[in-house]
Amino acid sequence: MPTTLPLIQLENIEKVFLTDEVETHALSGVSLEIRHGDYVSISGPSGCGKSTLLSILGLLDSPTSGKYELRGEPVEHLDYAARSRVRNREIGFIFQSFNLIGDLTVWENVELPLTYRGLTKEERRERVDEALAKVGMTARAKHYPAQLSGGQQQRVAVARALGGRPSILLADEPTGNLDSKNGDAVMALLRELHAEGATICLVTHDPRYSRDAQKTVHLFDGQIVDGEMPAIT
Amino acid sequence: MNLRRTIRSRLRSLAQSRAVRREIDEELRLHLELRTAENLAAGMSPEEAARAARKRFGNLQSVREECREKRGANLGEATLQDIRFGLRMLIKRPGFTTAIVLTFGLGIGLNTAVFSAVNAVLLQPLPYPAPEQLVQVLKNAQPPWEINPEMTAMLGVRETLAWAEENRVFSQIGAYEWQGANLTGGNEAERVDCAKVSSSFLSVLGVPPMLGRGFLPEEDRPGGPAVAILSHGIWQRRFGSDTNVLGRTITLDAKPYTVVGVLAPTFHFTAQYDLLIPLALSQGKFAMPRVIGRLKSGVSLVQARVALDTIYQRARDPKEKGQVVLVGMHEHVVAGSRLSLLIYLGAVSFILLIACANVANLLLARAAQRRKEIAVRLAIGAGRLRIVRQLVTESALLAGLGAALGLLLAFWGKDLLHIFIPDLPTLPMDARVLAFTLLLALFTGLLFGLAPAWESSRISLNEALNEDGRVTGTTGRRQHRLVRLLVLAQVGLALVLLVGAGLLAQTFLRLRGVDPGFRPDHILSMTIVLSEPKYPEARSRAAYFQHVIERLRALSGVAAVGANAMLPLTQFRMTYSGLEIEGQTAPAPGEYRFLRCGIVNGDYFRAMGIPLKKGRSFTDDDQAGEPEVALVNESFARRYFPHADPIGKRLGSGKDAMTIVGVVGDERLAVESPAEVQIYRCYLQAGAGVMSLAVRTHGDPAKLAGAVRSAVLSVDRDQPLYSLMTLDQRLADSLRPQRLNMLLVGTLGALALGLSVVGIYGVLSFSVARRTHEIGVRMALGAERGDILRLVIGEGLKLTLAGVCIGVFAALGLTRLLASLLWGVSAFDPATFAGVSALLIAVALIACWLPACRAAKVDPMTVLRYE
Structure with missing residues (x-):
């Protein structure tokens, strides 16, 4: 449900990596606004800063300068523990390489982020079951990731991201490690979630999937060079 | 919320998480109701009031979660989850788990075993009521007592009686004195250790006899009834645990004593005594009693010392000097064992540290493999502390399993410790030992789990989430640095232990290589102490020993029979402190000239293999009543007659003066002491009541033991011989402490070396795995196998050399603690330091070889394709 306040507001974000005496400007003056229910795609050539931008959006990394507000609250200077808490409650991650934990079952992988917050066992069970049902993986709840196909693993990763009922899903090349059939299935799942009201930010270099987004942000050399709002097909 | 409240609240949450959650829900409901009520009062409709209250409150579920988190409502569940996951991880990696549990088990087991010895010897209170009130009275002695430090515990009769009469600081005071005696009657005569004790002795200790009674004051007077109390041991052994033993008569040194009591089996004093008999001190009678007292409540050790010293200074023999010293009875009893036990405890704690460093290395290597898992956990919202807690839980589980194994090892190993x-x-495995093990496990689990856990939680998320499993970047470098630091510490610690072992080994070897001045092989030795009442005169004593020597000489297989009142390697010492020496000025008043004096037969020197350097030995003509003669050793001749012939010179004055008739080679009375200035008197003229015999045999001396015993008893069956053993055995026994120190610390040193080698091997393997890509590139660029071998071995060598340097500095500081256990070698002996360092470096090189070979076999094509 859109509100007057944007969910995420980036203003003039800079990210500089220092390696010995070399300065690398990964992002320069990036400003971006994501509202509730938006589906934003970030695209651009390799090394343009897509993943850095997503890491900053996901509070995995801090900007060197600039303003980052989440639900109107500045988050760029939060300490490590507070950032963890925000990530846990507000952000759901979907990684290119799934990043499931091999020693945990599907059910336990989805439960994992919920164990880091004050939910009871019953509340966790309810949410995990609901998330697995949403991605169609209930039958595989007791399997280990190694027993699943790539597409199934990515569905579990989506379920893990959904379980926490986050404000936004951040997907970093979610189809990068999948064949086209499985990739399409995962993208269909994201579309479905967006249709149900989820806010999604997707990093991709595949124009087919960029078209799913309401807003596409093109990055080049760490700067936004173009933003367009394609029609939803 | 202050820390104590936080801890209390967390502990409550751990135990009653459901109740805490209910309380939170209840509080939130009350808040909402309150706000709704406020809204209603402001004129809103019930629906509007409830909706406005919820809106003002915010996301109820989020607030609930936050409250639960703040109050740790899920702490118990999360801990259980960590334990469950930890166990699963350990089961899934049996090799890793076994390696760590064995390492922990070894370290904890060794520490527990040695601690159980420390506990039994140093920490257990004495088995008397209120043992902290018991003190031993000592004297800060001046010459002549400095001959034997043990004599500091021996006091004079004057002061002992004065303290008994006048002291106001002890509720009770008692005295005791050791005395050997021949127990006869019954089966066979036996040499027993008696404690002559005051009638108050058992009351001071607070331990009544198990049977019968203690001594009465009238029995503790000169001329009082001769009574005895049996130890539990002799009661069982010699009297068959007969409960009717009370009132029976036993014979000690030919004097009848009536048994009035039997001590409990738990009775244990400073030494193991077979019997107690009354001390019966009186003014004018010579005795060297030791004094114990029980402090009155409220009297400090210092106050008591001052009070007793005041009495002592008034009562003491005017020729004596000194001050009273008081030490707690427990302190006095354990003083002799303290240093060795603490050194052993220090050595095994080094082993534990080295083992833990290996464990930490393994955990770090494991953490490197789990980087991605940890990064994912952090990315999806686990706090750093949550990760640390999870990893520490895993290491605590490992330490717990190690502690269980360690307890088992300690239980078996304590028998080994007795060897x-x-x-x-x-050595009881009591609550204190269990608590020690538990604390050790907690400490090691936390300390050596925490560093890898903390290090793991500091990974760069971006880097770890996007890498392909290889450990690269700053985190990998940081972890590797930590691993290298741990190995440095390991090598350093191992070097300290090895230097200690080396110094103790040198001590033992040097002592074993000492020429004692006699030939200990093929000699059977024993001691006979004659009953004074039966052999009151020198003449009768000399006659007894003459008979014994003749009987022994007649045995087949005996080459020579020597007798000496002061046989080397026995406890007996005889000293002249004021003997005049012809041509020498007498010592100044207050100064003493100590001369050791052996009382021997003429064949003693032949039997012992001591050469006669000049003059003659004693003969059968040197009888009592004939002119007194003496022999001197070479040290005597060198000191007093460096430029003159000592033969014909006189020792002493008046009718007791002796003429020196011969010079013999030096003999050491104890292996670790240099030969002393010594004279020898002929036993036929001196008539000693105590003699040790040295029977040189043609064959194995031990085989003649039975025949020798029979021959001695055939002269007088009431004069027992004791301490019957070969001189070789006596020599080995005298070096036993040094041999045991060397073996124990040497074993620990070898263990430390082994563990360090594993550590070096581990770190290099880790390094090679980390640098596989780099090595591949180097090889692609033209590096040959030799270059790669040099690269890896060089890394290992640098690490070892740095560790050796640290170890040398640490050893220089620590080996001085060993100084009192060393002989003939300095605590800073450069040869030992150099030798041990070389050994460590050589073994480390071997440990480097395998990873280096593995690195040299890296196929650049495979590595670059992988990239």
């Missing part, structure tokens, strides 16, 4: 330290009492 190294035979004098140890029974």
Whole structure:
């Protein structure tokens, strides 16, 4: 449900990596606004800063300068523990390489982020079951990731991201490690979630999937060079 | 919320998480109701009021979660989850788990076993009521007592009686004195250790006899009734645990004593005594009693010392000097064992540290493999502390399993400890030992789990989430640095232990290589102490020993029979402190000239293999009543007659003066002491009541033991011989402490070396795995196998050399603690330091070889394709 306040507001974000005496400007003056229910795609050539931008959006990394507000609250200077808490409650991650934990079952992988917050066992069970049902993986709840196909693993990763009922899903090349059939299935799942009201930010270099987004942000050399709002097909 | 409240609240949450959650829900409901009520009062409709209250409150579920988190409502569940996951991880990696549990088990087991000895010897209170009130009265002695430090415990009769009469600081005071005696009657005569004790002795200790009674004051007077109390041991052994033993008569040194009591089996004093008999001190009678007292409540050790010293200074023999010293009875009893036990405890704690460093290395290597898992956990919202807690839980589980194994090892190993330290009492695995093990496990689990856990939680998320499993970047470098630091510490610690072992080994070897001045092989030795009442005169004593020597000489297989009142390697010492020497000025008043004096037969020197350097030995003509003669050793001749012939010179004055008739080679009375200035008197003229015999045999001396015993008893069956053993055995026994120290610390040193080598091997393997890509590139660029071998071995060597340097500095500081256990070698002996360092470096090189070979076999094509 859109509100007057944007969910995420980036203003003039800079990210500089220092390696010995070399300065690398990964992002320069990036400003971006994501509202509730938006589906934003970030695209651009390799090394343009897509993943850095997503890491900053996901509070995995801090900007060197600039303003980052989440639900109107500045988050760029939060300490490590507070950032963890925000990530846990507000952000759901979907990684290119799934990043499931091999020693945990599907059910336990989805439960994992919920164990880091004050939910009871019953509340966790309810949410995990609901998330697995949403991605169609209930039958595989007791399997280990190694027993699943790539597409199934990515569905579990989506379920893990959904379980926490986050404000936004951040997907970093979610189809990068999948064949086209499985990739399409995962993208269909994201579309479905967006249709149900989820806010999604997707990093991709595949124009087919960029078209799913309401807003596409093109990055080049760490700067936004173009933003367009394609029609939803 | 202050820390104590936080901890209390967390502990409550751990135990009653459901109740805490209910309370939170209840509080939130009350808040909402309150706000709704406020809204209603402001004129809103019930629906509007409830909706406005919820809106003002915010996301109820989020607030609930936050409250639960703040109050740790899920702490118990999360801990259980960590334990469950930890166990699963350990089961899934049996090799890793076994390696760590074995390492922990070894370290904790060794520490527990040695601590059980420390506990039994140093920490257990004495088995008397209120043992902290018991003190031993000593004297800060001046010459002549400095001959034997043990004599500091011996006091004079004057002061002992004065303290008994006048002291106001002890509720009770008692005295005791050791005395050997021949127990006869019954089966066979036996040499027993008696404690002559005051009638108050058992009351001071607070231990009544198990049977019968203690001594009465009238029995503790000169001329009082001769009574005795049996130890539990002799009561069982010699009297068959007969409960009717009370009132029976036993014979000690030919004097009848009536048994009035039997001590409990738990009675244990400073030494193991077979019997107690009354001390019966009186003014004018010579005795060297030791004094114990029980402090009155409220009297400090210092106050008591001052009070007793005041009495002592008034009562003491005017020729004596000194001050009273008081020490707690427990302190006095354990003083002799303290240093060795603490050194052993220090050595095993080094082993534990080295083992833990290996464990930490393994955990770090494991953490490197789990980087991605940890990064994912952090990315999806686990706090750093949550990760640390999870990893520490895993290491605590490992330490717990190690502690269980360690307890088992300690339980078995404590018997092994008795082999190294035979004098140890029974080692109970009591609550203190269990608590020590538990604390050790907690400490090691936390300390060596925490560093890898903390290090793991500091990974760069971006880097770890996007890498392909290889450990690269700053985190990998940081972890590797930590691993290298741990190995440095390991090598350093191992070097300290090895230097200690090396110094102790040198001590033992040097002592074993000492020429004692006699030939200990093929000699059977024993001691006979004659009953004074039966052999009151020198003449009768000399006649007895003459008979014994003749009987022994007649045995087949005997080459020579020597007798000496002061046989080397026995406890007996005789000293002249004021003997005049012809041509020498007498010592100034207050100064003493100590001369050791052996009382020997003429064949003694032949039997012992001591050469006669000049003049003659004693003959059968040197009888009592004939002119007194003496022999001197070479040290005597060198000191007093460096430029003159000592033969014909006189010792002493008046009718007791002796003429020196011969010079013999030096003999050491104890292996670790240099030969002393010594004279020898002929036993036929001196008539000693105590003699040790040295029977040189043609064959194995031990085989003649039975025949020798029979021959001695055939002269007088009431004069027992004791301490019957070969001189070789006596020599080995005298070096036993040094041998045991060397073996124990040497074993620990070898263990430390082994663990360090594993550590070096581990770190290099880790390094090679980390640098596989780099090595591939180097090879692609033209590096040959030799270059790669040099690269890896060089890394290992640098690490070892740095560790050796640290170890040398640490050893220089620590080996001085060993100084009192060393002989003939300095605590800073450069040869030992150099030798041990070389050994460590050589073994480390071997440990480097395998990873280096593995690195040299890296196929650049495979590595670059992988990239």
